[in-house]
Amino acid sequence: MSHRLAVWTFVLTTFVLALSASAPSVAAQRATRPVRVLVVYQQQAETQPMLEFAQRLRLTISKELGSQVEFYQEALDFDRFTGLEQSSPLTNYLADKYRQFGVDVVVPVGGRALKFAVDQLGRGLPNVPIVFALCAMPQTDPTAQPQNVTGRISSASRFAPTLEMARRLQPDAHRVVVIGGAGPADSTSVAAVVSAAATLGNPLDVAVLQGLPLDELLPRLRKIPPRSIVVFANYRLDGRGQAYEPLDIVGSIAHAAPAPMYTQLASYIGEGVVGGSVLRFDDEAVRTGRLVVRVLRRRPGERMPPVELIDNAYVADWRQLRRWGLSAARLPQGTELLFREPTLWQRYRTVVLLTLGVIGAEALLIGSLLAERRRRKRAQLVAEEQQRRADETRGQVAHMGRVALVGELAATMSHDLRQPLAAIRMNAEAGAKIVAGDSGPLGDEVREMCREIFGDIVADNELASDIITRVRALVRREELPPQPVDLNEICRTSARVLQYDVVARQADITFALDPRQPTVTGDPVQLQQVVLNLLVNALDACAASTTPRVTISTAVRDEEAEVAVRDNGPGLTADVQQHLFESFFTTKPHGLGLGLPIVQSIIERHHGRVKAENAEDGGAIFRVTMPGTGSAVTESPSTLRLKLEAQTPVANGILQ
C-alpha cells in the first residue's frame, strides 16, 4: 500500500517537475524505463585504466541502485581531436541523440569533459544532473559549477604528499625533475607538481622536462643527476602533437630515469615507478558510482550532494625500492607496499603447505606402515629372542643345576669316597703287616685273614666305583633322549645319593611309593636332579627339628604322575612362598638360590608343574606333577609293603 502511494507521489512529482522543465516526455518515460547513465570520456575509453574505471563504475551503480541501469558512453578524445570541445555539430549531434532518448545522469570523466557537459551538452539536456569524475583543481573550479553539477575532484596540492614521500625516501636528493607532456591536462599536472615543490618546507631545485617528444625526452632524462626526485606529472600529448596513453610509456620513462620516479596514478605503479600519493581508479570508480546513486535517489526538490575531494593514498612498489636501494622503513605510515617480492615461503606457501601436507600425509602413511612392519618384526624378533633365551636359559639353568648339584653333592661324594678309600688303605696296610710279621709259611689263619682283607678291598673298591658312576651320571652335560622314567626308582636313587647327608643330619627318610610305578617320559638325570634338589631342601628345612623327617611319596593320579617331598620343618611363610621359584632367592645362609628355579625349569620342560604348600600338621610339601605315561609294572600292595620294609634301612644309611 505504501509502495503504491510512493509510486503515485513519484509520478505526480515528476509530472509537476516535467511541466516546469518543459520536458514532459522524459519525465513520463522515466517511471517505466531503466535508469540511463551517460558517461562522457575526455580521452579514449579503451585504455586499460579507463576500462577498469568504467567497469567498476557500472558495477557499483547497478549494484547499489538495485534497479535496471543502462550505460551509454561517448569517448571524445579531446587530446587528439582538438577543437571538438567547442564544435557545434558534435554538440547538436549528441544533444539530439540523447534528448529524445532520455538520460538520467551524465558522468563526465575529466575536467574538459565536465566543461563540455556543462557548457555544450547541457544546452541540449537541460537540468540532467551531472556527476563529474577524475577532475582536478585548479583546472576545474568546483565552486563555479551550476546547481545540477557535483562530482569528485583532486586537490591542487595533490602532489605535495608525493613529494613528501620522495623526500623521506631520498633525504639526500636536492632536485625535483618534473616530466610532463604538452597537452592541457599535462600542463595542469606539471603546474601542480611545481607548486607543490614550492610549498615544501625546504624547497628543492625544480627542473621541468615538458612537451619533449618521447625520443628526445628519454636521452635527456638519462643525463639528470642521480640524486634527483623524478615526478611523472602526465604525458598525454608530446610537443609534436603525438597523443599517448601514459600507461603505455610510463615504463620506458621510468627505466630511462637514473633516479627514482614518482607519479599520481596508482595505475602507473608496477611500470617502474617507485610510488607516490596516488589516485586509485578502482577506488575512485566505486566512490563516483556511489555519488551517482545518491544523485539518482534524490527526492524531488532535493539539492545535489556537494562536490567531494579525492583522497589519495600512499602506494609504493617494493621492487623499485629495492632497485634504488630505498628503505621501506622510511615510507610514510600507512603506505601500501605493492609487489613485495614474497619470500619463497610467502610465494609458494600454499604450494609448499599443500606439498608438505601431501608429503606429510604420505610420510605418515609410509611411516605408520613401516612402524607397523617394524613393530611386527620387532615383536617377532622379541618373541624369537625370548624363545632363544628361554631355551638358552633352560640349558644354562639345567647345566647350572647340575653344577650346583655337584656342589651340593661334593661333600657327600667326598665323604662317601673317603670311607672305602680309607678302608682299602688300612686293609692293605694290615695285610702288609701280617705278611711282614709272619716269616714262616703262611698258616691257615694268616691265609684266611689275607683272603678277608682282599675281599674287603675288592668290596670297598666296588663301593667307590658305585659312587663315582652315580656322580658321573649326574654331572653329565648332554641331555638324554626322552625315555620312560620310573619315578619310584628316581626317588630311591636320589635317597641313596644323599644317604651320607641323611645319616650326618640324623634325619629319617620315609618312602610312600605308589606300587603302580608312576612313569613319565623325560630325562632320568634331570628328573633325578629335581628329586635331589627337593630332598636337599627338605633336609635343610627340617635340620633344626629334633627328629628331622622327610617323606618321599609318588602317586598316579588321573593321567598324571606325582612326586611329593615333605619335611617336618617350620613350613613356608607367605613371603617365602611368593618368591620360592625366583632365581637366587634363598633362605639358606650359603645357598645359591638356584635349586627351585632349576626344578621348575626342568619340570616345565617335562610339561609339568611344581607346587609348594604347607602341610596341615606343619612342614612344607613340594609337589611335582607331570603327565604320566602309565605304569611299567603293576605291583600289589603287599609287594609294596615288602619293598618299603626293604627300603627302610636306606633311612638308616645302609644301602641295599
Added chain:
Amino acid sequence: MTARLRAANTAMRYRTEALEGRHPGPAADTWVAIIDDHQSVRSCLARVMRLEGIRAAVFASAEEYLDHAAPTAPSCLVLDMQLPGMSGYTLAQLLERERPTVPPIIFISAHEDLLASVADDRLTHGTLRKPFEMDDLLALVKPLL
C-alpha cells in the same frame, strides 16, 4: 647283594663269633670295643688287634654297643664319630652320664674337623684320622691294656 649288606652280615658274624667264643675274642678282663659302621674298617681293625693278641669286639653302631651286655667294660673304645643313628660323641656323652666309669675313647673319623671338635674333651684318649697307620692305633691302645 651289595657290599653294604655283605658288610653288615660280616659284622654280625664277627660279633657273634666273639661272644660265642668261637673266635679268639677279648679276655673277660681286657678287651677293646671297635665301633664303626663301615664293615671293612671294622674287620680290618679287628684283624690287627687279633694279630697283636688283643681281644676286640666290633659293633656297627652305638646302639649295637649299648645293647651288648658285656661282663666287663672294655679297656678302651675305638669309636667312629659318624654312625647311623646315635653319633660317636653322643654315645660317649651317654656313657659318661649313665655308666659309673667310661673307658678311654679313641675317636676315629675320615674328617679332621670332627676329630678337632673332640680333641680336647676329657673323655678323649686320642684321635685318628682315617686312613691311619695301624702302629699309631696300637701305640694308643697298648698302654691302656
